[in-house]
Amino acid sequence: MKTGHTIKLESSRQCPVSVGEGLIERLEKHFDFSGYSGLVLITDTTVHRLYGQGVLARLRTMGKKVSLFTLPTGERAKSLSTVERGYNFLLANRVDRKGLICALGGGVVGDTAGFIAASYLRGIDYLQLPTTLLAQVDSSLGGKVGVNFEGKKNMVGSFYQPAAIIADVALLQSLPPAEMRHGLAEVIKYAIAMDEGLYRILEQKQNKDFSTTELKEIVMRCCRLKSAIVEIDETERTGKRAILNFGHTVGHALEAASSFKGSHGEAVAVGMVAAAGISQQLGMLAPDSVQGIRSLLLKFELPTSCPGVSPDALINAIRFDKKTMLGQTRWVLVKGIGKGVTNQLVEEAVVTKVLKELCR
Ligand SMILES: NC(=O)c1ccc[n+]([C@@H]2O[C@H](COP(=O)([O-])OP(=O)(O)OC[C@H]3O[C@@H](n4cnc5c(N)ncnc54)[C@H](O)[C@@H]3O)[C@@H](O)[C@H]2O)c1
Known part of the structure; x- marks a missing residue:
């Protein structure tokens, strides 16, 4: 059975956390996309290969412009140069303050995309769609976003709560041991x-x-x-x-x-x-x-x-x-x-x- 449960995280912004199986196939049931001017999917190459097309197709049903920004897989992508590439991508795609970033991936994607969202135009909304167990139980939740700098982990960042977290445990089936x-x-x-x-x-x-x-x-x-x-x-x-x-x-x-x-x-x-x-x-x-x-x-x-x-x-x-x-x-x-x-x-x-x- 494809079920989901939601809790509400009451922080500086209320953040619904949905956990269940198959949630990614009906994202619109767990989040209201209607107020956004455009949607940007940020993911890494591995997750894109596995789930990117499916999520893009789902996002396209919302009737908005949907664009895709892909990071290389791995911790090295969590850098200021990726963030800068992200800003350029958002600018080139004319993403405005009503744009929504959808971060589909593990902690690397979530932390980096979250930091781009926190700082672009002084902050736009983002959605956490965690795909690793670590991201589902830990990194997607709590608003810590940021990147590594000068070889030091998480040196640059912010606290910036996502608009919602949607954790689909079905995605964990493809996770390497x-x-x-x-x-x-x-x-x-x-x-x-x-x-x-x-x-x-x-x-x-x-x-x-x-x-x-x-x-x-x-x-x-x-x-x-x-x-x-x-x-x-x-x-x-x-x-x-x-x-x-x-x-x-x-x-x-x-x-x-x-x-x-x-x-x-x-x-x-x-x-x-x-x-x-x-x-x-x-x-x-x-x-x-x-x-x-x-x-x-x-x-x-x-x-x-x-x-x-x-x-x-x-x-x-x-x-x-x-x-x-x-x-x-x-x-x-x-x-x-x-x-x-x-x-x-x-x-x-x-x-x-x-x-x-x-x-x-
Ligand atoms: N923000 C926080 O509060 C917080 C907390 C803990 C950790 N972190 C950060 O999280 C990062 C680590 O996150 P991680 O462990 O998720 O690593 P990760 O994002 O690098 O993902 C691990 C690997 O799994 C792959 N992958 C992701 N989802 C998959 C899926 N469903 N199926 C198959 N492969 C998949 C990725 O492509 C990658 O190769 C670190 O940068 C760490 O600093 C942040």
Whole structure:
């Protein structure tokens, strides 16, 4: 059955989030396109090959001018030069303030198209049509848009909420297993830091594959969790949004350490084991919970250690993390499954001990 559920994210702008199966085939049921002067589909070459023609055909039924701007696939496209090409494209196609950008793709497309939308003519509307698990549970939601700059991730950007998010889990069927794992790392992050019920669902799964029904439930659940946080700390000022960074302190450090060859999701997985280990050292988390977290990650083929990486390199990278405030790292730890706590200061000796074990 092709179903959809909608939640409303109450941020600086109300943003309906629709999650379901087959939604992309009847976009007009989930969003009112009538007030727009023209529609611009922004996607990457891979997603365009898979779904571009279908979505273009659907958009053309709205009776507006529809144009297509395609980015190369991959993180390198998330750059100011792509943004500049995007402005030129919009200008050449005479897109005015009533134009609508439809961002069809993973986080790279969503972040870049969202930033183009945020800045072109001081802001035009955009729609998030996320096609990766990571984008459906995380990046499309919350309004963080931007690009990389001078080799630094997400250095230039803004908070700019989409007009709506339409997450069609049917699109995840074509996702390569590595990309699925990448998104699952973020799902597990929500479970450990915020939702014990979700954790138990994942824990009880007998295999690593998900049905469409399971995906709908998981994506919806994660969207609810993230919406609740964005609603209380939209622009990351009160520190509450930091809970979404569970596992990311060591995760980012690993990505900065050149000897780690894994993906972002794999780095976050190891980072979650580190945060759980630190929580255990501080007496906040039972050893069997840490072991449970390891087993869960392994079941979904995510790593739980990083042998060969230098713990000193990690400590250095943590010191220079952009989320470090006044020279002090604020850790997100857990006081039990589903009970994340932010703003935790941890002695360096504790961090070093845990990292040494992970790097062995
Ligand atoms: N804005 C935020 O809050 C936020 C949060 C987390 C991550 N991010 C950003 O998200 C980006 C990563 O996003 P991502 O993991 O979605 O990567 P991505 O956008 O690069 O997509 C991964 C790969 O999957 C392909 N793909 C996308 N959808 C597909 C589908 N349905 N079937 C087959 N292939 C498909 C893409 O072409 C690409 O090759 C990073 O730049 C990261 O910084 C942003």
